[in-house]
Amino acid sequence: MESISQTLQTKLEMLNWDFNKRCEKHKSYFLFDYNDNLNSRCPVCYCEGMTKNVEQQEAEKALDAERLKKYNTLKKLSILQDETLRAIRFSDYKPTNSEEENNKNEAIDFFNRYRNGEIFNLWIQGLNTGVGKSHLGMSILEELNESDAKDRSCLFIDIARMLELIHDSFDNKESHYTQAYFTDLLGKVDFLVLDDLGAETGDIDSKKKASEYTSKVLRSVMNSRQDKATIITTNLPSAKLKQMYDGKVMSRMMRGVKSIVFKESIDKRPSEVGF
Known part of the structure; x- marks a missing residue:
């Protein structure tokens, strides 16, 4: 053989x-x-x-x-309260006054600066609801997600809903929405919108402070994002935010900060109640 x-x-x-x-x-x-x-x-x-x-x-x-x-x-991992925000773009934002027009143009400018590699935190603030703060935040993410080589990770998180899901996971052992899950996810993405800061405490006119647990979660997230861009939307003025939140949280959020502010615009969402 x-x-x-x-x-x-x-x-x-x-x-x-x-x-x-x-x-x-x-x-x-x-x-x-x-x-x-x-x-x-x-x-x-x-x-x-x-x-x-x-x-x-x-x-x-x-x-x-x-x-x-x-x-x-x-698309797959964002947490929204308002599903109409999904896939919304700058072209969908229709200004009704000069302030809204200027703020839209500022948001487009900040998008281009992000696209060109600048890293900074952006606050989109206005006392009135329904003026388009979340819309502009999501538009920036959508444009970044669709531009160039499409190699950036973007995420939109409604803060109140995120905290609800974390609390639910305490008793629901099958839920993967734990604090560790969100801290890891939010810490890794390139661009993050934290939507409606302050709404998780309830009535924004109250003198409530954010709970220690809320501050702990936000502190963990911001600690992991010191070299990344974070966009925060809120109805609250800076003085109120500093009163409500842990100093370390606010320090992280205010690092390298830019802002878009709505002072005059009113709620653009249609009312059908008749009064």
């Missing part, structure tokens, strides 16, 4: 070798291509090239998968 080494030797001898050419790198004779007695090449170099091509293709597939994962973050 022929041994494996003998079989291998027989197979090698059957190959169409070009003994007039020798690879200096691998010290191997060249091998003619199949059914081709004119073109020959080093079989080891050829195998190395094929291996490199396969590795490059796999690396590109992994990169594409990572890009797709980042791109889908906004």
Whole structure:
């Protein structure tokens, strides 16, 4: 019975070798291509090239998968109270006065600065509800998500709803919406909107302070985002925020801060109650 080494030797001898050419790198004779007695090449170099091509293709597939994962973050993992905000863009924002027009243009400018690599926190503030603070915040995320190589991760989080889900996980062991889940997720994304800061305490005209637990969650999130861009929307003025929240939380949120402020605009959402 022929041994494996003998079989291998027989197979090698059957190959169409070009003994007039020798690879200096691998010290191997060249091998003619199949059914081709004119073109020959080093079989080891050829195998190395094929291996490199396969590795490059796999690396590109992994990169594409990572890009797709980042791109889908906004759609799949965002937590919203108002589902009409999904996939909303700057083109959907219709200003009704000069302030709204200026604030829309400022938001577009901040989007371009983010796109060009600047890192800063952005506050979108206005005492009145329904003027478009959340709309502009989501628009910035949508534009970032759709621009360039689509390799940025963006996330929109309604703070009150997030805290509700965390509290629910205390008794619901099947829920994955734990504090650790949100801290990890919010800490990793490139761009984050924290929507409606202050609403989680209830009536904004009250003198309530944020609970210690709320401050703990927000502090953990902001501690993990010191090198990333965070956009915060709120109805509250800065003095009220400083009264309600832990000093460390506010310090992190106010780092490298820019702002868009609504002073005159009123609720644009239609009323159907008739009075």
